[in-house]
Structures are given as structure tokens and as C-alpha cells.
Amino acid sequence: MADEAQERHASWLELFFDLTVVAAAAQISHRLHSAESVGQIAACGAMYYAIWSVWTTTSVYANVAGERTRQRAVLRTMLGIAIMAASVPGVWPQLLPGEHHDVPEHRTWVFVVAFLLCRGIASRSAARDGQVVTFWPATQTVAATPWVVSLFVPEPIAYVLWGVAIAVDIAFSMLGATSTQMVERMTLRARRRQEDRDKRESRRLDELIRRGVSPGRLPDASPTLISVAQVERGHLSERLGLFVIIVLGEALAQVVAANGDQDWTRGVVLGSLAAFLLVVQLWRLTSEYGFTPAPRRTKALEPWQALPAHLGVTAAIVAIASGLGALIPEAAEHLHAKDRWYLFGGLVLYLLTSVFAGLAGRSPLRWYLGWVLPSALVAVLGGVFGHLAQGWVLAALAWLVLAWFASYNRLVKTGTPGAHGS
Missing domain, CATH: 1.20.1410 (I/LWEQ domain)
Structure with missing residues (x-):
């Protein structure tokens, strides 16, 4: 089995998904060309991290899911990265040089919302397969609060919030992967969430049976087994x-x-x-x-x-x-x-x-x-x-x-x- 894992290669779906990285890298590079201050450069770095993290969490999910990778989830994330890339020229317009103030409004909102949705897709997809990705916890969590709050506060505070969110994301993943206690807590929380989902599904099936739905038309009620994902x-x-x-x-x-x-x-x-x-x-x-x-x-x-x-x-x-x-x-x-x-x-x-x-x-x-x-x-x-x-x-x-x-x-x-x- 280990030899088969080593022989596994990127699927056509994953290679197609990578095309969005081409557009994202080009947009970030072009934005860097017009940057005129440290703040503008830092904003480019933050946007690059957001795009990289979405690509990474989706790729990690596909790595542990293997043939069970949900095609729709990957394609939705692909669309999300494309939206993020298209938003890059207009994110934080107050940081842009003077001649770029005519960019469409609300691109920062679009970028942040697309980022959070994409991270959520990877998290939900792994959870549905019963996988707990302890070797890179960012796959199944995101410090969403700083990103959301940054949309409603003055610019200097918003920049700090982006930096804090990125630092927490990286630190949590690096420390979480090396801490036995954090790994155990992640696994326990995943099992509790799955038990809650199984209970809700059981109640839904009971309701369908009371309504007279035949057993053959009922969805599969088998509980999802929680396991710690192993990296390929x-x-x-x-x-x-x-x-x-x-x-x-x-x-x-x-x-x-x-x-x-x-x-x-x-x-x-x-x-x-x-x-x-x-x-x-x-x-x-x-x-x-x-x-x-x-x-x-x-x-x-x-x-x-x-x-x-x-x-x-x-x-x-x-x-x-x-x-x-x-x-x-x-x-x-x-x-x-x-x-x-x-x-x-x-x-x-x-x-x-x-x-x-x-x-x-x-x-x-x-x-x-x-x-x-x-x-x-x-x-x-x-x-x-x-x-x-x-x-x-x-x-x-x-x-x-x-x-x-x-x-x-x-x-x-x-x-x-x-x-x-x-």
C-alpha cells in the first residue's frame, strides 16, 4: 500500500485546478509593479498568502481524499481563486497609486468573502469524508474573525488584523501539527461534530419514515467514521x-x-x-x-x-x-x-x-x-x-x-x- 501511495500522481482535476495559480501569480506580480510603499508591498504579500493558503488547503484535502476527492468542491474553489485573482487590482484601493483610484469599488469585500468561502469548502469536504487533517490543521480551520472585522474598521487597524490572521494561521498549523495534545483535541472535536451530524441525520430519517417514505428510497444512514488523515x-x-x-x-x-x-x-x-x-x-x-x-x-x-x-x-x-x-x-x-x-x-x-x-x-x-x-x-x-x-x-x-x-x-x-x- 505504501508503494502505491508513492506512485500516485496529480490528477487531471488537480492540474486543471492549478491553472488558477497562473492567473493569481500574474495579478500579484502586476500589482507589485505599481506598488510605491512598504504598505502596498505588504498588502500584496497578504493577498498572495490568502491565495496560496486556499490552493494549499484544497491540495491537502485532495491529497488525503484521493479517489474520494469531491470534484464539485475543487471546481468551486477554483472559481473562488479566480475571483480572488480578479479582485487583486482593486483590493485596498486607498493603497493604490493615484492613477489607479478609478478601480471598481468593493473589491476588498469580494476578495475576503471568496477567501473565507474557499477555505470553508476545503474544511467541509474533509469533514464529510471523516478525515481529520492534523499534519496541516489550516485545512480544517481558519481565523475568520480578523478577516471579517477588517472590513468594518479603519485602514491601519484592518492591516494589522490581516497580519494577525496570517500569523495565527501559520503558527496554529505549525504548532498544531507538532503538539500531541492539540492533535487529540482536534480529533475529539471532529468526533463530537460528527456525532451531532449523525444524530440530526437520524432524526431526519425517522421523520421521513413517519411520512411513509419507503426504506428503499431513504438515504444511507451509515455513520461516518472519524480517522486521522495520513499524508501521501x-x-x-x-x-x-x-x-x-x-x-x-x-x-x-x-x-x-x-x-x-x-x-x-x-x-x-x-x-x-x-x-x-x-x-x-x-x-x-x-x-x-x-x-x-x-x-x-x-x-x-x-x-x-x-x-x-x-x-x-x-x-x-x-x-x-x-x-x-x-x-x-x-x-x-x-x-x-x-x-x-x-x-x-x-x-x-x-x-x-x-x-x-x-x-x-x-x-x-x-x-x-x-x-x-x-x-x-x-x-x-x-x-x-x-x-x-x-x-x-x-x-x-x-x-x-x-x-x-x-x-x-x-x-x-x-x-x-x-x-x-x-
Whole structure:
């Protein structure tokens, strides 16, 4: 049975569901282009987390449900993510630059409501199958109150509420997955809720019988058995890796789109080539290590470790994509500080996430000292002193940073576990 679980792959339904991520990544990246303050960038980060969390909870539900995955539930969530993505340009219009104040109203309401409904769909679907997802509790719960209250309070308080809700969501899932007491409480609450549902269903059947409905036409009254869901590790790793590839595709699309209306000068050609090679390096790291860019001496990361790392990696790639999209038109000029930090700040986030994954997987010390530390230091220096160089030079520098970071496996015989067991 374990071998069969490892051989399981993403279904056509799941691959179709992933198409919404393409639209969402593009919308977030475009919103980042127009961001002009830390608050605007933070809002983009919060929206990305909301979309990522909906995709994650739905994918985790499909992971534990397997062939019992409810197609309608997944398609409804797909519609919800599409609505969230379409709302991104108009969420928190007071944070948008002046020329964007003509966006339709109430997009923030639409985004929040769609988010809460989508999270609720995943939760209800898992509960109906009798599954308690203890390895990532966010699948079956959401801190809804801060999101709802944020719609009725002044902006500064609303921003804080979004941040609190996200922090609680992540902390609850990471701590809940590692706490035996929390796992037991989740299971006990699920059983009590199921008992209440079974009692209501029994009363409904009794009422139908009193009305004269024949036994053959009665719905199945068998009680649902509650069990703790077991993660299908190979399938989950594949799903998370596919998400990374999708986001990499958005980065490549940014490079291609930026070339569409440019004269192909020496700077544009060199900058585009360096940007393309940078995306290739990100892909190479994904193919070598999986979605968590770090060598490991131990077994695959636990879901409560892998999912936050996946969030960091994909958010970093979205930021890098925005930086590359702004760099190509300015390849022969000096980049604005914001766009420069999208590129190099994204690299730093990518490297910091690799440290988290490396600590969890007990990566060797020489990797930290010889590859992570120098790469992160050069990336920070690129962000600080990048105003002294032209855009194409910065793209080349970013590529060199990743090229060195990716050289570890070629220069050192690591003997680490397989790349795709993240």
C-alpha cells in the first residue's frame, strides 16, 4: 500500500485546478509593479498568502481524499481563486497609486468573502469524508474573525488584523501539527461534530419514515467514521513542486512580455539573457532539491516544515519575477530602488528559506558557510549598491549569485537524499 501511495500522481482535476495559480501569480506580480510603499508591498504579500493558503488547503484535502476527492468542491474553489485573482487590482484601493483610484469599488469585500468561502469548502469536504487533517490543521480551520472585522474598521487597524490572521494561521498549523495534545483535541472535536451530524441525520430519517417514505428510497444512514488523515508524501511533494514550476513560468512570462515592445539594444539583450539564465537556475535548484532549495542528510521534511518553506520559496520567486519585469525596459539605465530590491530582496528571501529547510533537514555546515552566506551577502550588497550599475549588470549579478548557490551539488559529493523528497 505504501508503494502505491508513492506512485500516485496529480490528477487531471488537480492540474486543471492549478491553472488558477497562473492567473493569481500574474495579478500579484502586476500589482507589485505599481506598488510605491512598504504598505502596498505588504498588502500584496497578504493577498498572495490568502491565495496560496486556499490552493494549499484544497491540495491537502485532495491529497488525503484521493479517489474520494469531491470534484464539485475543487471546481468551486477554483472559481473562488479566480475571483480572488480578479479582485487583486482593486483590493485596498486607498493603497493604490493615484492613477489607479478609478478601480471598481468593493473589491476588498469580494476578495475576503471568496477567501473565507474557499477555505470553508476545503474544511467541509474533509469533514464529510471523516478525515481529520492534523499534519496541516489550516485545512480544517481558519481565523475568520480578523478577516471579517477588517472590513468594518479603519485602514491601519484592518492591516494589522490581516497580519494577525496570517500569523495565527501559520503558527496554529505549525504548532498544531507538532503538539500531541492539540492533535487529540482536534480529533475529539471532529468526533463530537460528527456525532451531532449523525444524530440530526437520524432524526431526519425517522421523520421521513413517519411520512411513509419507503426504506428503499431513504438515504444511507451509515455513520461516518472519524480517522486521522495520513499524508501521501510523494503526491504532496509533486503538487508543491508543480506550484513552483507554475510560478517560474510567470517569471519567464515577465521576461518575454518585457521584451515585446522594446528595441533590442545591447543592454536589453544582455539583461534578458541574464534574466532567462536566472530563471533556469531557479528551475535547476528545484529539479535538484525539490521545492525546498537545500541539501538534506535526513528524511523528507514534515508537512508542517515543508509548507511554510514552500510559501517562502514561491513568494520569493514572485518578487524576483516583478524585479525582472521592471529590469528589462531599464536594462541600460539605473533601476529604481523598489525594483532593485524586488530582485535582490527576492533572492535573499529565497536563500533564507533554504536556511530554514536546511536546518530542518540537517544540511552540512560547509553548505551554509561556503554557499548560503556568500550568496546572501552578495545579494544584499546588490540591493544596497545596485544604484551604481546598469540594469543588465544587476541581472547578471543576480544570475551569478544563483549560479554559485546551485554549484554545491556539482562541486561537493553530498550523498543527500533524492531531490524530490522535500
